[in-house]
Amino acid sequence: MLKNYLKIALRNSRKNPVYTLINVVGLGVGIACCVLIALYVVDERSFDREYTHADRLYRVSQSIVFEGEAGEAATTPFPLKDALINDFPAMVEDGVRFYNLRQDRISISNPKNRQIVRQDRFYFTDASVMKLFDVNILSGDPEGGLDAPNTVIITEEIASLYFGDDNPVGETLALEGRIALTVTAVMDEWPVNSHFRPEMLASFESLRGMWRNYDELTSRWRSNPVWTYILLTEGSQPDGLLQRFGEFTDQYYAEFFTETETVELNLQALTDIWLHSDLEAEIAPNSSYANVWLFSGIALLILVIACINFINLSTAGAMYRSREVGMRKVLGAERRALIFQFILESMIYILFAVILAAVLLAAAQPLFSVFTGREITLSGVGAFQWIGIFLIFILIVSALSGFYPSTVLSSLRPIESLRGKLAAGKNGERVRKFLVVFQFSITAFLLVATSMSWFQYNYLQQKDMGFDKEQVLVVPMAMTSAVWSYDAFKERALAHSGVVSVTGSKMVMGDEDFLTYNITPEGFSADDTPSFAKIFVLHDFLETLNIPLLAGRTFSREFQTDESQAVLINREMVDYLNWGEPADAIGKSFRFEEQVMSVIGVTENFHHTQLRRELEPLIMELPANLSQFVSNIEYMKIRLAPGDPSDAIAELQEIWGSVDRTHSFDYFFLDDRLNQIYSSEEKLAGVLGTFSALAILVGCLGLLGLISYSVNRRKKEIAIRKTLGLSAPGVFMLLSKDYLKLVVAGHLVALPLVWIGISRWLDLFPYQISIARYLILTFIASLIVTMAISLLTISSQSVKAALLNPTDSLRGE
Numbered sequence: 001m002l003k004n005y006l007k008i009a010l011r012n013s014r015k016n017p018v019y020t021l022i023n024v025v026g027l028g029v030g031i032a033c034c035v036l037i038a039l040y041v042v043d044e045r046s047f048d049r050e051y052t053h054a055d056r057l058y059r060v061s062q063s064i065v066f067e068g069e070a071g072e073a074a075t076t077p078f079p080l081k082d083a084l085i086n087d088f089p090a091m092v093e094d095g096v097r098f099y100n101l102r103q104d105r106i107s108i109s110n111p112k113n114r115q116i117v118r119q120d121r122f123y124f125t126d127a128s129v130m131k132l133f134d135v136n137i138l139s140g141d142p143e144g145g146l147d148a149p150n151t152v153i154i155t156e157e158i159a160s161l162y163f164g165d166d167n168p169v170g171e172t173l174a175l176e177g178r179i180a181l182t183v184t185a186v187m188d189e190w191p192v193n194s195h196f197r198p199e200m201l202a203s204f205e206s207l208r209g210m211w212r213n214y215d216e217l218t219s220r221w222r223s224n225p226v227w228t229y230i231l232l233t234e235g236s237q238p239d240g241l242l243q244r245f246g247e248f249t250d251q252y253y254a255e256f257f258t259e260t261e262t263v264e265l266n267l268q269a270l271t272d273i274w275l276h277s278d279l280e281a282e283i284a285p286n287s288s289y290a291n292v293w294l295f296s297g298i299a300l301l302i303l304v305i306a307c308i309n310f311i312n313l314s315t316a317g318a319m320y321r322s323r324e325v326g327m328r329k330v331l332g333a334e335r336r337a338l339i340f341q342f343i344l345e346s347m348i349y350i351l352f353a354v355i356l357a358a359v360l361l362a363a364a365q366p367l368f369s370v371f372t373g374r375e376i377t378l379s380g381v382g383a384f385q386w387i388g389i390f391l392i393f394i395l396i397v398s399a400l401s402g403f404y405p406s407t408v409l410s411s412l413r414p415i416e417s418l419r420g421k422l423a424a425g426k427n428g429e430r431v432r433k434f435l436v437v438f439q440f441s442i443t444a445f446l447l448v449a450t451s452m453s454w455f456q457y458n459y460l461q462q463k464d465m466g467f468d469k470e471q472v473l474v475v476p477m478a479m480t481s482a483v484w485s486y487d488a489f490k491e492r493a494l495a496h497s498g499v500v501s502v503t504g505s506k507m508v509m510g511d512e513d514f515l516t517y518n519i520t521p522e523g524f525s526a527d528d529t530p531s532f533a534k535i536f537v538l539h540d541f542l543e544t545l546n547i548p549l550l551a552g553r554t555f556s557r558e559f560q561t562d563e564s565q566a567v568l569i570n571r572e573m574v575d576y577l578n579w580g581e582p583a584d585a586i587g588k589s590f591r592f593e594e595q596v597m598s599v600i601g602v603t604e605n606f607h608h609t610q611l612r613r614e615l616e617p618l619i620m621e622l623p624a625n626l627s628q629f630v631s632n633i634e635y636m637k638i639r640l641a642p643g644d645p646s647d648a649i650a651e652l653q654e655i656w657g658s659v660d661r662t663h664s665f666d667y668f669f670l671d672d673r674l675n676q677i678y679s680s681e682e683k684l685a686g687v688l689g690t691f692s693a694l695a696i697l698v699g700c701l702g703l704l705g706l707i708s709y710s711v712n713r714r715k716k717e718i719a720i721r722k723t724l725g726l727s728a729p730g731v732f733m734l735l736s737k738d739y740l741k742l743v744v745a746g747h748l749v750a751l752p753l754v755w756i757g758i759s760r761w762l763d764l765f766p767y768q769i770s771i772a773r774y775l776i777l778t779f780i781a782s783l784i785v786t787m788a789i790s791l792l793t794i795s796s797q798s799v800k801a802a803l804l805n806p807t808d809s810l811r812g813e
Contacts, residue, residue: 028356030306037299047274140185177662440746451778466606468546481660498648551582552601573617
């Protein structure tokens with residue numbers, strides 16, 4: 001019996017190759033997309049779960065609350081770890097700190113061959129890192145590699161970079177050209193699915209060689225430069241420790257903060273950091289759980305579209321088989337045997353679709369890994385789990401696509417089936433139309449969401465930052481010799497015709513990093529001291545970045561008191577303090593500790609931080625002395641003349657080499673750096689665009705099948721209409737109007753859903769596109785595109801119908 005069922009299934013597939021191909025390809029593409037995204041989701045959820053103590057590891061975060069507002073940071077003070085271990089021994093078993101000198105990249109060199117490389121994954125840490133993060137030592141000291149000062153552990157890749165094939169253990173590396181670090185061990189690469197991946201770990205005691213006042217600096221509670229992780233004792237719960245943090249902060253923090261400020265500590269589970277943490281000063285960029293939900297939703301929607309196609313075409317095609325069912329019932333076939341036959345045929349088609357999906361998956365997997373930046377493989381889920389998932393999927397879709405037509409057909413009386421009564425009727429038409437509307441509503445949702453995300457990304461890229469970001473070369477100079485020779489470097493650089501202006505500052509304008517200080521404005525008491533963003537800048541700062549000055553003057557070397565008594569503020573500060581017009585703010589003062597600074601100028605507002613944050617009041621100040629200069633000027637900004645910058649860059653590199661032989665000449669263009677900040681939005685738009693295109697492809701395959709079914713069902717009607725004078729365009733309109741109505745209905749269903757979803761997503765951005773204008777624009781564009789593609793799909797079959805000879809269609813009547 002089973003053999004006969006298989007023969008019938010193969011015979012029907014050969015008889016209707018178009019239906020078979022559309023069913024298998026459409027469902028195969030949908031399954032491949034779904035599995036591909038599922039692999040990504042599984043990989044995202046696997047981060048930081050490989051560590052032995054992952055369930056007991058927590059990162060401590062810190063918030064400073066002022067006037068009800070708090071900015072939570074991932075970093076904490078130096079002494080926090082030891083204080084937690086000492087004060088809560090029953091709950092905190094151990095801890096570890098990571099510190100990167102607050103530098104994105106640190107210069108490490110091999111004194112023997114003078115190879116200098118700036119490393120971006122270098123951290124000072126405690127010896128407890130070996131236990132807490134399962135550091136696997138490949139060679140060297142397996143346990144005490146970080147116990148002594150001036151020691152470092154490196155990965156195999158770093159060892160090969162500096163020492164080639166030689167044994168690195170016992171060799172020396174120079175930190176910033178000053179501190180000699182002895183390589184005590186080579187460690188294995190940290191797991192790829194870790195929220196940060198160090199390549200070099202130096203002992204915390206090595207900092208003593210850099211800081212003469214090491215003990216004083218590492219006992220400060222006001223500063224929070226390190227990432228602190230703690231290991232809870234067996235059986236301890238984080239809530240119990242959180243309840244004790246209030247009295248803990250009162251004991252250690254209170255004396256270093258004003259009465260209007262409150263310090264709050266929080267715990268983040270290690271396994272939650274990658275997807276759920278978006279704090280200030282993250283140790284490395286994280287992903288987002290919103291993306292997991294988004295991609296999961298996309299995968300589900302595409303799979304739903306593919307399943308709708310399959311079910312629609314299966315039910316539509318089955319209606320042609322009423323005579324076959326009638327004949328089988330006359331010959332004695334039982335109803336359950338007919339139901340089993342239809343379900344078995346559906347299972348065969350789905351099995352072929354799964355095989356096709358596996359082929360597509362193998363071809364697309366490398367490209368998807370390049371797109372995501374990580375190697376995404378099937379290993380994240382076990383083989384038996386995949387088999388189970390596919391079996392469940394095959395059973396469910398087979399039941400949905402085979403049960404309905406088999407139940408309807410098998411319930412008919414044989415005489416009705418043999419007359420083809422069902423094939424000539426419209427049974428199931430409403431269900432298929434509903435499914436088509438649902439399918440096109442999904443397609444419309446993806447298309448409009450893709451367009452809106454692209455418009456938002458483009459808006460962020462094109463928004464005026466308040467300064468000129470073009471042709472600005474940024475050179476990191478923190479901890480380099482160039483910072484000590486800044487004036488000489490600037491003088492020589494300006495001698496080149498390709499260099500227009502040179503300045504320096506604490507931060508990269510428009511980037512995410514900034515610092516706040518408790519500064520008392522004129523008219524405020526010391527107890528009401530607000531916290532303001534302040535950046536240190538150098539002369540020619542406004543001129544180099546073309547920032548407009550609204551009132552007063554900029555910093556000038558003609559006024560020697562500017563370095564110790566003058567500040568610039570932005571217009572937002574004037575509005576925040578209710579000082580009236582910009583000119584009214586000139587001469588106003590700020591007090592910082594014992595220092596009184598006067599406002600000498602007011603600038604137009606500009607975004608000193610990224611556009612994900614609202615514009616804030618800002619103070620700009622010159623370093624008052626050499627110590628402040630070295631500590632607070634980290635980036636040199638050089639405006640280049642229009643045209644090819646290569647000659648100017650070569651000259652700057654030569655000048656750099658003459659003032660600093662310890663650090664390589666690193667640089668980047670400001671506009672490129674700012675574009676990278678919004679790469680996540682760009683990637684989101686790309687993902688949505690790719691899968692929207694696939695959704696349209698799958699949807700059109702289903703539409704092609706349905707219109708083909710419609711043409712076959714209405715052959716006699718079309719023949720009679722042609723006999724009565726219906727033209728070819730008339731045939732096209734006859735076949736297309738009903739489906740175009742379904743396309744429009746699908747878009748109307750999707751419109752409110754898109755509005756709600758996009759509104760919530762745009763709420764994440766303080767600066768956003770106009771949702772009403774762009775939604776209407778993208779909605780109309782999506783409707784036109786979908787209708788155009790649908791018409792092209794319909795036209796392939798309408799032409800076929802228009803060319804039919806009425807005599808052939810009506811011969812049997």
